Every structure is written in C-alpha cells, then in structure tokens.
Amino acid sequence: MVSNPQAPTTDESSNRTVTVPLGDRSYPIRITSACICGQEGRGADVGILTDAAADVTHWVLIVDEAVSNRWATPIGKALDSIGDTVRVNVIEVPSGETSKSVESIGGIWNQMLNLGTDRRSVVVAVGGGVVGDLAGFAAATFARGVRFVQVPTTLLAMVDSSVGGKTGINLPGAKNMVGAFWQPEAVWIDTDVLATLPDRTYRSGLGEVVKYGVIDDAKFFDWLVDNADGLVRRDADALRYAIAASCESKARVVGADERETSGRRAILNYGHTFAHAIEATTGYGTWLHGEAVAIGMQMAARLAIRIGMCDADLLKRQSDLLAACQLPTTMDTADIDAMLTVMQRDKKVAHGKLRFILPSRIGHVDLVSDIDRNDVIASIEQTIGKA
Ligand SMILES: NC(=O)c1ccc[n+]([C@@H]2O[C@H](COP(=O)([O-])OP(=O)(O)OC[C@H]3O[C@@H](n4cnc5c(N)ncnc54)[C@H](O)[C@@H]3O)[C@@H](O)[C@H]2O)c1
Numbered sequence: 080m081v082s083n084p085q086a087p088t089t090d091e092s093s094n095r096t097v098t099v100p101l102g103d104r105s106y107p108i109r110i111t112s113a114c115i116c117g118q119e120g121r122g123a124d125v126g127i128l129t130d131a132a133a134d135v136t137h138w139v140l141i142v143d144e145a146v147s148n149r150w151a152t153p154i155g156k157a158l159d160s161i162g163d164t165v166r167v168n169v170i171e172v173p174s175g176e177t178s179k180s181v182e183s184i185g186g187i188w189n190q191m192l193n194l195g196t197d198r199r200s201v202v203v204a205v206g207g208g209v210v211g212d213l214a215g216f217a218a219a220t221f222a223r224g225v226r227f228v229q230v231p232t233t234l235l236a237m238v239d240s241s242v243g244g245k246t247g248i249n250l251p252g253a254k255n256m257v258g259a260f261w262q263p264e265a266v267w268i269d270t271d272v273l274a275t276l277p278d279r280t281y282r283s284g285l286g287e288v289v290k291y292g293v294i295d296d297a298k299f300f301d302w303l304v305d306n307a308d309g310l311v312r313r314d315a316d317a318l319r320y321a322i323a324a325s326c327e328s329k330a331r332v333v334g335a336d337e338r339e340t341s342g343r344r345a346i347l348n349y350g351h352t353f354a355h356a357i358e359a360t361t362g363y364g365t366w367l368h369g370e371a372v373a374i375g376m377q378m379a380a381r382l383a384i385r386i387g388m389c390d391a392d393l394l395k396r397q398s399d400l401l402a403a404c405q406l407p408t409t410m411d412t413a414d415i416d417a418m419l420t421v422m423q424r425d426k427k428v429a430h431g432k433l434r435f436i437l438p439s440r441i442g443h444v445d446l447v448s449d450i451d452r453n454d455v456i457a458s459i460e461q462t463i464g465k466a
C-alpha cells in the first residue's frame with residue numbers, strides 16, 4: 080500500500096530531483112529509471128553527468144567490480160562517444176568492506192596518477208557505499224581535490240552514503256576513521272540497477288531508511304509500518320517514495336550542519352556508535368552496515384529506556400518495523416570489552432567521553448553525554464539476549 084498525501088511529486092517521466100542545499104555548492108540528487116540501460120537501445124543517457132560538471136577533459140570511473148560490466152560499461156561507452164577531446168578511464172575495485180582500506184586508497188591514487196588525472200578530471204563513483212566512500216575520498220585528496228559524481232548502485236548508497244559528502248576509509252580498529260568532507264557535484268540514482276542487487280544487501284539498505292523515520296520523521300515512520308511488505312518485495316512505487324523521502328531527510332540535515340559542527344548532523348549517527356563497534360569487532364563485512372545499524376538502533380533504544388528518555392513502546396515499535404523489513408534485531412554473541420574499546424574512538428567522543436544519539440519519541444532524537452558505562456554494557460547485553 081502506498082498511501083501518503085505528502086508523497087513527493089514527480090514529473091512526466093516520473094523522475095524526481097531533491098536538492099542538497101549548500102549555497103553555491105548545492106547539488107541535485109536525480110532519481111531516475113531507465114537512464115543507465117537507456118531506452119530503446121539508445122545507450123546510457125549521461126546528461127546528468129555532463130550537466131553536473133563543466134569543462135571536463137577526463138572522466139575517471141571508479142567502479143565496484145560486481146557492477147562493472149552491467150552498469151558501469153554503458154556509462155563509460157556513452158561518455159566515450161562524446162568525442163576525442165574527452166578521455167574515459169575505468170578503475171575497478173574489489174567488492175566488499177575490506178576495500179575501504181589504506182591499501183586500496185594507495186592503489187587508487189597511483190592508478191589516478193598513471194592515468195594522467197588532473198583538476199579537469201571528474202571521478203564518477205559507480206557502486207555501493209564502499210566504492211562511494213572510497214572514490215569520494217580519492218577525489219577529495221588527489222591533487223588536493225577533484226570533482227566527483229556519485230552513481231549509487233545499492234539501496235543503502237541511494238538513501239544515505241551517496242548524499243552529504245562524508246568520504247573515507249576504515250582503520251582495522253576504527254570505522255571511517257580517515258576521511259574528508261567532500262561534496263559531489265551531483266548524485267545520479269537509477270533505480271533499475273537494483274535489479275541485480277542480492278536480497279540481503281537490499282534489506283541492509285532498509286536499516287538506514289528506518290533510521291530516518293526514528294530520528295526525523297514520525298509520519299514517514301508510520302508510512303514505513305504500512306508499506307514494509309511492499310518495500311521488502313521491492314514494489315516500485317514504494318521504493319521510489321522511500322528513496323525520495325530518505326534523500327529529503329538527509330539533504331535537510333546536511334544542509335543545516337554540513338560538517339557535523341552544530342550537532343544537528345550527528346542525528347544521522349543514530350545506532351552507529353554501537354553499529355561501528357559491531358562491524359569492527361566481528362570483522363568488517365561479517366555484518367552488513369545496515370544490519371549492524373539495525374542492531375545498533377536496538378541497543379541505543381534500550382539505552383534511552385535505561386536513562387529514562389523514552390518508554391518501552393518506542394523499542395517495540397522500532398523492533399516490529401525492523402522485523403517487518405526482515406532485518407536483524409539481535410545478535411548471538413558480542414565481545415563487549417572489544418566493542419567498548421572501539422566505541423571510545425567514535426568521532427562523537429568529546430573530552431574522552433562517549434556521546435550517543437538517543438530517541439525521546441519516534442521522530443525525535445538528541446545527542447546525549449554523561450552516559451554511565453554500565454548502562455552501555457547492559458544495553459548491549461539485553462540486545463544479545465544475556466540479561
Ligand atoms: N558516507 C556516508 O554518509 C555513509 C552512509 C552510510 C553508509 N556508509 C558506508 O557505506 C558502506 C556500505 O554500503 P553498501 O551497503 O552499499 O555496501 P557495498 O558497497 O559493500 O555493497 C554491498 C554489496 O553489493 C554489491 N553490489 C553493489 N551494487 C550492486 C548491484 N547493483 N547489483 C549487484 N551487486 C551490487 C557490492 O559488490 C557488495 O558486494 C559502509 O562502508 C558504510 O560505512 C557511508
């Protein structure tokens with residue numbers, strides 16, 4: 080069922096644009112379909128890329144190897160056909176979280192150098208959040224910064240990682256610890272690419288979608304409750320609505336606090352202090368990011384209950400929605416000491432103290448300091464079913 084009177088409007092082709100409002104660095108998120116595979120054998124329509132950046136002499140496609148043939152090749156061919164004045168190169172990246180590493184970024188910098196990348200080159204990230212974060216960081220740092228465009232190919236990347244300019248890599252003991260804020264020139268979403276996305280990876284993206292409902296938009300949360308089945312089945316209308324609503328939430332928050340200085344942007348980190356500790360301590364890639372976020376949100380909601388910020392009903396509503404999205408809400412076991420060590424390196428830590436994003440009601444969260452370590456431990460234990 081898709082029934083929200085505030086559903087985003089669409090143009091005749093059912094394409095839609097959401098703007099990330101950042102003054103003269105504002106950029107569009109274009110939500111399209113049938114653009115990459117092209118209509119009636121015409122090849123990819125790369126107008127979104129060519130409109131996004133003027134005076135380009137060189138396109139560098141940084142591509143997840145799993146989507147290279149099917150989704151990046153048509154883009155490369157269409158860019159190639161623009162003419163002799165523009166070069167196109169492709170750098171393939173192995174799939175998976177372990178590619179967000181010091182070794183990978185070093186390899187990419189050297190390949191960019193060998194390909195003659197300069198400040199009139201534009202990087203195009205084609206892949207999920209891993210390639211988006213990695214390619215974005217390469218663009219932010221090579222030659223002290225070249226332009227880039229995000230072409231997200233996972234649901235998670237469409238609703239979250241391609242928007243807002245957080246780029247970077249992991250260290251073995253700390254997720255996203257090295258990176259830069261570097262905004263893309265545009266985000267080009269083509270929902271057709273989800274046709275090849277495995278179910279588990281697709282559902283992982285729903286973890287971040289649920290997050291927006293809890294942190295920012297109670298009406299969207301209710302809509303998700305009504306439409307979870309459709310989303311799991313990938314109903315096209317439900318999916319487009321969820322992508323647009325998520326992008327609108329993220330664009331609004333990023334526009335208000337681009338570099339997470341006022342604290343507003345930190346709300347996007349709901350569940351993430353726990354999630355990043357789960358990812359790092361279980362080995363990157365064991366839990367997908369959105370799955371870890373789902374479990375992390377459960378831990379955060381329990382922490383909020385423990386300190387009297389919200390009641391048990393919020394946890395139940397959140398758990399029910401996560402379960403309806405076929406996401407995990409618990410894990411069998413956890414190395415809590417190791418998790419606490421990783422959590423201490425969270426970027427929200429201030430004066431050595433952990434700070435958490437915690438809900439007071441559906442649709443509202445706050446950044447909270449002075450949390451007792453024992454409450455953190457108890458929240459993890461309750462979520463792994465130990466207490
Ligand atoms: N920068 C941000 O604001 C931000 C926000 C959220 C998450 N992230 C980061 O994003 C990463 C997770 O992103 P993800 O969930 O997209 O993971 P991912 O990039 O690892 O992609 C998941 C899997 O799907 C495959 N894949 C991608 N697109 C496909 C397609 N269309 N068809 C078939 N297979 C496809 C990939 O090869 C990979 O195996 C994490 O590193 C997380 O930290 C960043």
Ligand SMILES: O=C(O)C(=O)C[C@@H](O)[C@H](O)[C@H](O)COP(=O)(O)O
Pocket residue numbers: 239243245254255287344345347348351426
């Ligand atoms: O864009 C943001 O800001 C977010 O926090 C979005 C998160 O979903 C994302 O996982 C982000 O990469 C986490 O950032 P970090 O600063 O905690 O590493």
Ligand SMILES: [Zn+2]
Pocket residue numbers: 239287351368372
């Ligand atoms: Zn996230």
